[in-house]
Amino acid sequence: MKTVIIVYSTILLGILGLTSGLFLAFAASKFAVKEDPRVKLVEAALPGINCGACGFPGCSGFAKAYADGKVPKEGCIPGRRSGVPEKLEAITKTSQEKILAIWKESGEDAEKALQKLLSATGAPPKPVPKKPVRPSPDEVAKYKGMLKDNELASLIYGTLPNIDCGLCGHPGCAAFALKLAASEEKPEKCVPGMRQNVPEKVAKIKKMSSNEIKKMLEETAGDPKKIKEKLGG
Structure with a gap:
């Protein structure tokens, strides 16, 4: 039982x-909650490097804001040279009905759907630059170590975003700071830093005497946040 x-x-x-x-x-x-195909298409049109130059923590945040009409198509600074504004305009001008149709035809693949949409709208194609490669932790550590022997580069490093995005073409912000200190690069190549007035700050530092540079490093203990505050933001 x-x-x-x-x-x-x-x-x-x-x-x-x-x-x-x-x-x-x-x-x-x-x-x-179904994903909005328009947001996915916008995200596919972006560089996908999550540099933060747009003011959002990543490309997905910018994509959502753009789809909601909260930011302009030129807001993606790195994307300006690869035709992102034109792609976003093409997406904006396409009706939701057409987007849904293309989305289904492409098997909900954002990259394929974007290409279909651009072909259908006749948007002028632009060559996409090679996506920057983020440096490895070892590379970042290597160049940070080299800053110890270069006070000018150390202070310049404090003005940079310190996100090691690789957009400048160098293996991290420390490596770029060393190049700037040696006048072998231009600060405008730091795309995320444009919103933080990096070029102006670097120019200001280069006008300082060695004693002034040393004093600021001592007062801030080389802390990037404190250096930015000292230089105005």
Whole structure:
């Protein structure tokens, strides 16, 4: 008798578990928040390097803001040279009905859908620059170590975004700071730093005497945040 009760209890629990699983699967499918294809298309049009130059922590944040009409098409600074504004304008001018149709035809693949949309709208193609490569932790550490023997580069490093995005073409902000200190690069190549007035700050530092540079490094202990505050933002 006890064995029969255990068997029936096990079967009942199994049925309850299966029913619950089916219900949860149905609920997840029914109430799932579907992604807006327009946002995905905008994100696909962006460089995808998450540099933060637009003021958002990543390309997905900018894509959502653009789709909501909160930022201009020129807001992606690195994307200006690869035709991002033109691509975003093409997306904006395309009706939601057309976007949904292209989205389905492309199997919900954002890259394929973007290419279909651009071809359909006749948007002028622009060659996409090679995506910058972020430096490895070892590379970052190597060039940071070299700053110790270069006070000018150390102070310049404090003005940079310190995100090691690689947009400047160098393996990290420390490597770029060393190049700037040696006048072998232009501060305008730091795209994320344009919003932080990096070129002006670097120019200001280069006008300082060695004693003034040394004093600022001592007062700030070389802390980038404090250096930025000293130089005005």
